Amino acid sequence: MRLSKYIFIGILLGLTLYKSEAVSWFRIYEMFHFQSFHMYGIIGTSVIAGILVVQLIKRTHLKSIEGKEIVIQPKDKAYARYILGGFIFGLGWALAGVCPAPMFILMGSGYTVFIVFLAAAMLGTFFYGVARKYLPHNMK
Amino acid sequence: MVPQFLLDIKDFISQPWPWYVAGGMITLIMFLLLWLGKDFGMSANLRVMCAADGAGDYSDFFKFDWQSQGWNLMVALGAMFGGYIAAHYFSTPGEEVAHVSAATVESLRNLSPDLNFAEGAVPLIPDFYSWEALFSLRGILVIVVGGFLVGFGARYAGGCTSGHAISGLSALQFSSLVAVIGFFLGGLVMTHFILPLIF
Numbered sequence: 001m002r003l004s005k006y007i008f009i010g011i012l013l014g015l016t017l018y019k020s021e022a023v024s025w026f027r028i029y030e031m032f033h034f035q036s037f038h039m040y041g042i043i044g045t046s047v048i049a050g051i052l053v054v055q056l057i058k059r060t061h062l063k064s065i066e067g068k069e070i071v072i073q074p075k076d077k078a079y080a081r082y083i084l085g086g087f088i089f090g091l092g093w094a095l096a097g098v099c100p101a102p103m104f105i106l107m108g109s110g111y112t113v114f115i116v117f118l119a120a121a122m123l124g125t126f127f128y129g130v131a132r133k134y135l136p137h138n139m140k
Numbered sequence: 141m142v143p144q145f146l147l148d149i150k151d152f153i154s155q156p157w158p159w160y161v162a163g164g165m166i167t168l169i170m171f172l173l174l175w176l177g178k179d180f181g182m183s184a185n186l187r188v189m190c191a192a193d194g195a196g197d198y199s200d201f202f203k204f205d206w207q208s209q210g211w212n213l214m215v216a217l218g219a220m221f222g223g224y225i226a227a228h229y230f231s232t233p234g235e236e237v238a239h240v241s242a243a244t245v246e247s248l249r250n251l252s253p254d255l256n257f258a259e260g261a262v263p264l265i266p267d268f269y270s271w272e273a274l275f276s277l278r279g280i281l282v283i284v285v286g287g288f289l290v291g292f293g294a295r296y297a298g299g300c301t302s303g304h305a306i307s308g309l310s311a312l313q314f315s316s317l318v319a320v321i322g323f324f325l326g327g328l329v330m331t332h333f334i335l336p337l338i339f
Contacts (some may be wrong), residue, residue, distance in 0.1 A: 005316075006214035007221065014222015018231065019153070020162030024238040025266045025282075026248070032324075032331035035243040038159050043305055045163025046170070050310025053171050064177040073179070075298060075308065075315040082297055082304075082315050086322020087255070089293025089300060093323060094330035096286025098265070099301040100182040100294060101219055103287075108220030109227035112271050117170050117287040122193075124291025125186040129201035135296065 014105045023105050025097025032094050079137040092124075154230045156239060170307055178211060181303035183294035185209075185216050236264040252339040281338055297322060 021027050022042055037087035056062070057070050064070050075082075093099050096117065098106065103121065107114035128135075157165075170180045187202065188209045195202035227236075240262050246260070248255040257263075273279025294300040299308065299317045305323065308316020 003211060003214045006211045007218035008219015009169055009172050010215040010220075011222040011225065012165060012218075013215065014219040014224075015153075015226050015230070016157065016162050016165040016169070016222075017219075018223055018226035019155075019157040020159065020185040021156060021238050021264060022162065024240075024264050025269070026238040026240050026244065026262050026264075027302025028327075029248070029331060029335075030240045030244040032327045033244060033247055035247065036241045038239075041159030042162045042166070045160050045303075046166035046306055047309045049164060049167035050170055050306060051312065053167060053174075054310050054312075057174065062175070064175055066177050070174050070177070072174070072307075072311045075313050077315060079315065081316050082318040083322045083325075085293050085295070085297030086304070086319040087293070087326040087329075088289055089297050089319075090323040090326020090328075091291055091330045091334075092286050092289025092291075092326075093301075094327035094335070096282055096290060098286075099290060100141060100186065101300075101302055103290075104182070104216045104219040105223035105226075106265070106269070108223035110224070111265065113269055113271050113274065113283060116274065117283050120284045121186055121291030121294075122190055124196050124288040124293070125183075125295045126190050126198070126202075126291075128292050129190065129195060129199040129290075130185075132199070132201055132296075 010104075013101060014108065017102055017105055018109060023102040023109075025100065028094060028097045078138040080136040084136065150230065151323050154232065166306060170310065173215075176211075179303070180307045181299055182214070182216065182219075183291075183300035183303065185212050186291050187295060188213060238262045251336060257338070278339065291311075292327070 017023050020042060022039065027039055030036050050124070053071065062070055089099075097119070098114075103114055103117055107118065171193055173180045188206045189190070191202040191204065191206035237260065239260070242259055245259050245262060250258065268276070268279050268282055270279070274283060290300070297304065299316070299319065301323070304316040304319040309320065
């Protein structure tokens with residue numbers, strides 16, 4: 001059960017994003033045209049419910065299954081990387097119509113060409129790792 | 141014979157899921173991962189895969205304890221299974237459509253002549269997600285360039301939709317809000333200024 005429970009969580013994620021059409025290039029295109037509430041509804045409900053869940057975890061000092069207090073690691077305060085990196089990610093998201101979770105989901109549902117997409121995404125991540133010392137981050 | 145109530149459940153799940161169901165499920169997934177002492181972030185898998193492939197020889201960014209991240213690869217594997225199950229057992233063949241708005245149907249028609257769909261007949265998956273498409277400029281841009289930008293941008297920004305837009309905003313992290321604003325600025329520029337040039 002150590003790792004298999006994560007497979008179960010992944011299956012829930014795959015079913016959810018596939019059945020809600022969030023894996024569709026056309027839904028992402030529609031979202032960036034502000035022509036439907038659908039994607040904003042998905043992200044909006046998950047964030048609003050997520051805020052409540054995180055606040056409940058904090059206030060009740062809920063312990064994780066390992067018995068440790070659940071702490072959410074604060075992200076570093078370096079804004080150049082978030083806006084620049086975010087911008088580049090957004091270009092790719094709107095072009096490809098998928099972010100990393102739908103990439104895996106579509107690969108599994110039979111669109112094997114996403115193996116090429118995964119290789120390209122790994123290459124992008126690798127390129128970041130090699131080039132990061134030359135990129136602005138604003139980190140102290 | 142499969143009992144009727146199981147078939148009813150199958151039909152129920154096979155309907156398109158409304159946004160509030162999907163949103164609630166995503167929060168449940170985030171909660172389960174937090175409760176298991178982990179963080180919801182799919183793009184971190186790309187870094188793990190690079191590290192496992194020996195990228196640590198080229199950059200210290202890949203010298204970390206990637207062996208401890210097997211759980212996240214299992215989430216990715218599960219997502220692949222979930223995609224398979226959804227497409228093969230909880231969908232009606234030939235009826236896999238994206239229920240986009242009439243305005244989007246119109247915008248697609250203006251974007252490219254071969255995106256001319258009747259209302260209600262926009263496919264869930266575009267036909268440029270295919271091996272054949274890799275021999276066209278559009279396919280290369282969407283699959284190869286799109287993949288590279290997603291992989292590069294997600295790590296530069298320190299997270300993708302799951303890490304920043306869902307987990308980060310839920311934890312009221314200001315930096316995640318900055319990243320999400322970046323996602324949207326990039327997405328708007330691509331959709332409104334670059335896609336019309338390349339489609």
